[in-house]
Amino acid sequence: MAHTTEPTPVVRALYHDDDVLISAVKEIRAAGYKISEVYTPFPVHGLDKAMGLKETRIAMAAFMYGVLGLTVAVTLTWFMMISDWPQNIGGKPNLNWGMNMPAFVPILFELTVFFAAHLMVWTYLIINGLYPGADAQNPDPRTTDDYFMVELPAADGLVDVLKKSGAVEIAEA
Amino acid sequence: MHYESPVRQPLILGDKSYNQITEDVVRPIENAAPRSWWVVFSIALVMFLWGVGSLAYTVGTGIGVWGLNKTVGWAWDITNFVWWVGIGHAGTLISAVLLLFRQRWRMAINRSAEAMTIFSVIQAGLFPVFHMGRVWMAYWVLPIPNQFGSLWVNFNSPLLWDVFAISTYLTVSVVFWYVGLIPDFAMVRDRAVNPVQKHIYKVLSFGWGGKAKAWQRFEEVSLVLAGLATPLVLSVHTIVSMDFATSVIPGWHTTIFPPYFVAGAIFSGFAMVQTLLLIVRKVFKMEDYITIQHIEMMNIIIMVTGSIVGVAYITELFIAWYSGVEYEQYAFLNRATGPYWWAYWSMMTCNVFSPQFMWFKKLRTNLVFTFVISIVVNIGMWFERFVIIVTSLHRDYLPSSWSMFSPSFVDVGIFVGTIGFFFVLFLLYARTFPVIAQAELKTILKTSGEAQKKHHSDHGAHH
Known part of the structure; x- marks a missing residue:
């Protein structure tokens, strides 16, 4: 963030076509x-x-979250079913995690997806600065309907370039 | 740049502009509800309240008030559970699988289909929770330390897999839906005049402003969520089918169950999408967006999945005979010719026979016919679950304990209540949420809009 006493003036140009x-x-x-x-x-x-x-790089983040979810699932199933309180349920093997693993596949899969999806969406909301009740980020309400806005710091000769590029409205703020 | 083959039918009819799409999508939100909305809403609300009463009676007295007996320990509750979960599947299929396949026609229908998914999974979840009897101990299904419950949960049990599958499915569907809704809520916020309305949509839209970087991430997140939701949706009904398939009950213990359940789920889900969208497009005048072509596409999916279900039924019969297992053979003979023959043949007629009409283009583009078939299919799919569950249980290995099941008024009340609850949620959604993913739809206007396509073919693709 620039700590200037005067905010740099910005130019906002509206376009009407993508x-x-x-x-x-x-x-x-x-x-x-x-x-x-x-x-x-x-x-x-x-x-x-x-x-x-x-x-x-958010897809890569999602992959990492998925790996985390899988790790949690492995730990959870190992601790509860094998380590902390092993029981013989329906004659299914409980000597070690590997033998019991096939019965855990659904849990491993679901938790992988759960972690990947939710943590990715949380990340997405946080890095975009989105949260309930946040003020609208767009300076002009028309840009959620059918206008397109380019925002850039004011500079010499800029307005002419913008006009020539097809802007329908140019405002300085 | 925006060229699309003229062979492809336009997906947005009429001469629309971006602004016109906005106007059409917010119309139901900004205008007062039509009288028909209030009528349907009131009926749904009464049904819902009846269901609440029946559930309160169940919790207060115990599940003995249901029609279950010692032979048939699962009946309407699990039938309804599987039916509702299945209906939910079409929403994810439309929004995730069709996104991966780059099917643009999904854009007009994915929002409502996902809403349907979420609302029907909510209904589904009620049944196993209340079947626990002592619902205040429902937290025992969570992996929490032994001091809070009886023991650790049993990760070997398909019923626990279900807990994880359904809760993952519900929550992931909600975030997938909401990520798409944020830009559309922002559009409603930016137009709202009424301060209360503006504030509500400000909260809902999370401050979205449509920045270029945000859109770039939005598209990546949508793609990854679609990639995660596709195997997820297949896993959910697979795991639901394992509730049955991993048991040793004749008629349940079959390896065909996972694909057969998934096909049936998609089949019934698309039928429910048809039922809802045929009403939505009419009441909210969305005919230009949810076109006959959309209806036809969905009818083709209903026809294909209905045929898959038909093949599965016949395979089941064949394998029962071919296995040489007497109990298995009797289970299927009993289904088709025993005391529940009427349920079996209702299922066969509704699920295997009725979708075959969709081979005819005249019929699959006929709205009234589609509406009727969509309801018939859902009745058929309810019977499928009833047949699988009740006919397999009511005559098992020990003839002295054979019995019949008949629902009590409480069973009926809870089922009707969930239908009411579902429609209450859907009707509220239809009045307050943008029912079409307008931001996404605007991206295909230039390629798939009727006027825009005509302009292209008249002037040639010069760019």
Whole structure:
């Protein structure tokens, strides 16, 4: 976070079409301006590439959470059924975890999925700053309907580039 | 860039813009409920309250008030449990499996189908919980230290697998649904005029603003959740079927159960989606989004899964004969010709015979016919579970303990109550939630919108 006394003025340009938006993002970046944020009503395919965003690593996080879930399940079944209180239930082997493992497959699978799905979604909410009652992140309510907004720090000559790129409305704040 | 083969039918009819989609999706939320909504809601509420009364009576007196006896220890409760879980499966199939297969027609129906999943799994969960008798000890199924319950839970038991499968399925379905709902709630929030409404949707939308990075993560999360939900949904009915298949009761102890149950689940679930969506599209005027083509696609799935179920029934009969096991042979002979023959043949007619009409394009694109078949299929699937459970139990190895099952008014009350509860939830959902995943649908407007496709074919694909 920049601790300046005066906030840097930002320019917000609204577009009314996703194809225009993509080409505008490319033009703006080609002209040497840095885009700080783009708000869209739906996932516009190719926008992340046009903006130069890195790929998300959330799928890798989900995999790690799944491994964690599997580990928890193995520990849980081993401790309860083999170590802490072994019982002969229905003649099924309980001497060691390996022999009893086939009966644990459903539990191992379910807990893997449970951990992967829930922890991934929690991660997703946290890194996006989403929580119940949070203030709307989009500065203009029209960007959840049919407008697309590009937000970038004010700079010389920027407005002309934006106008030329097809912006229907430009505001400085 | 937005080209799609003209052979493909448009998925969004009429000349829609992004804004028009928004308007159409929020209409049921922003306008007052039609009178028909109140009528249906009141009926559902009365049914629900009847169910609450029946459950209270069950808990207060004990499950002896049900029609169970010492021979038939599982009947309507487990029948209803399996039936409701099965219905839930179509929602996940539509949102997860069709996402992995990149079927765009899912986008208009996945929101409601997932809602149906969640609401029906809630109904399903009630039955095993109340069948415990002393529901206040329901926490004994959780893996908690011995001081809190009797002993550690038994991870060898399919009934415990069920606890894990159903709770994972319910909670993962809820988060999958909610991740998709967040951007749509934000859309409703940004339009709301009434301050109370605006505040509610502000809370629900978690502050979503549609940032580019958030959308990128959104798509990745949806894909991974779909990848997790696909094996999950198959595991759930597999595990439900193991409640039966791992026992030594003739008629239950068969290896065909997991795939057979999963096919049946998808079959009944799609039928329920049809029932609900045919009403939703009519009442909320969504005909441009939930088109005849969508209905037809679902009818084809009903036909295919219905035929799979038919093959499974016949395989079961063949294997019973081929196994040479007398008890197994008698169980199936008794199903088809014994005192419950009417249940068996209702099942056969509804599940195997009725979906075959869908081979005819005229019939599978006929809305009234589809509606009737969708209800027939769900009746048939209820009978399937009843036949499997009750006919296998009522005449087992010991003829001196053979008996019959007849439901008590409490059994009926609880079942009717869950139907009421399901519709109460669904009707409330339909009035307050965006019933179509509008953000997702907007992504296919340019490729699959009727006007947009026509524009392409008139002007050629120049880009």
